[in-house]
Amino acid sequence: MKQVKIGIVGLGGIANKHVRELLACPDAKIVAICDVDAARIEEKNALLHLPAEKCYRDYRDLIADGEVEAVEICTPNHLHAPIAIAALCAGKPINLEKPIALSFxxxxxxxxxxxxxxxxxxxxxxxxxxxxxxxxxxxVESGALGKIVGLNVAYLKDSALWEGRRLEWRFVEKYAGSGVIGDLGVHLIDMAQLLAGNVTEVVATRGIVVTERPTLAGDDVGPVETEDICTFLATFACGAQGSFHITRAAAGFKNTIRYDVYGTRGSISFDLDRPETLTVCIGEGAVDKLTAETRPVPEAFYLAQERAFTDYLLGKRDALFPTLADGADGQRVLDALLLSAKEKRWVSL
Ligand SMILES: NC(=O)c1ccc[n+]([C@@H]2O[C@H](COP(=O)([O-])OP(=O)(O)OC[C@H]3O[C@@H](n4cnc5c(N)ncnc54)[C@H](O)[C@@H]3O)[C@@H](O)[C@H]2O)c1
Known part of the structure; x- marks a missing residue:
């Protein structure tokens, strides 16, 4: 069996998911890793057992490694573009973390x-x-919901409120680009565009809840520059309207996503605390006679992210495969949200 040989750059929190899922793909093999932090390399390599010469401190060396056929990029946001462009220029396909860049x-x-x-x-x-x-x-594609007219979405986390959390890259604009808008909002926007089509106009407001944090190095504090909370409205080319509330300052919520999509013939709701079920209110006959039921998602709709990346590398692209162009589309909406919040007005895309 052909195994695709993959290198991973950035070995922090999200890399754990990439590693775990790649290890579960028999036709993928992690052949090189890279991080500027030796402790992170040591931690991941306790699982991977790669030879020392395949554990890089500079991403350019990993990209230049002739054995590496594709590159997974899991670094902070400001490094996405330089690493992605270097890998692409070397002719190597990439799996790039979101948001793919700091700007459109x-x-x-x-x-x-x-x-x-x-x-x-x-x-x-x-x-x-x-x-x-x-x-x-x-x-939605089957037409079971009729014409999509509305979306109501909430993404709730408590991660801004964690005791003693330091001024990590996520809280600094030049490294993160934005706060919850780029970190969490971009997922919501991508799902919205997947389900309802293109966003055409947005209006947003954003705020910082925890305004300063202890710096990484010392006992002093520095300002938080990226938003903890954002609320926005969006209109879609199909005429639908959406309302979105995103926060990392919701005490008691770890990673809750509530997503409702309404159509003229029915509606669906998912709560990603329970991603294996979907609540649907659809059926033949009069809409006012329909009742909602929560169903298990059929087996056919299960596909792991790294399985999809491996399939793509092997020439079998899934229909919902998120491309770099989709990442750039999401970035276009992020830019519009940031501009709207800054100038306190609707922004057209
Ligand atoms: N898809 C998702 O659901 C999801 C979830 C969480 C994070 N993310 C994204 O993943 C990316 C990383 O987030 P994280 O939470 O893992 O951050 P993290 O801070 O936990 O990890 C980042 C890692 O990159 C390393 N790094 C920094 N500079 C480097 C360089 N020049 N070369 C190599 N490595 C370098 C750091 O040492 C660290 O180990 C971000 O873009 C974030 O938005 C995506």
């Missing part, structure tokens, strides 16, 4: 490099691989 301009440079290299590439829109989302997309 930067995202466009990535997609231009991908086009030049003839590589589609993947954006890590992980929620496209939640069974409930895949089933929801199927039901």
């Amino acid at each position: 301009d930067e995202a466009s440079r990535i997609t231009a490099a991908a086009k030049e290299a003839g590589i589609t590439g993947m954006t890590c829109f992980s929620y496209r691989f939640m069974p409930a989302v895949r089933y929801a997309k199927h039901l």
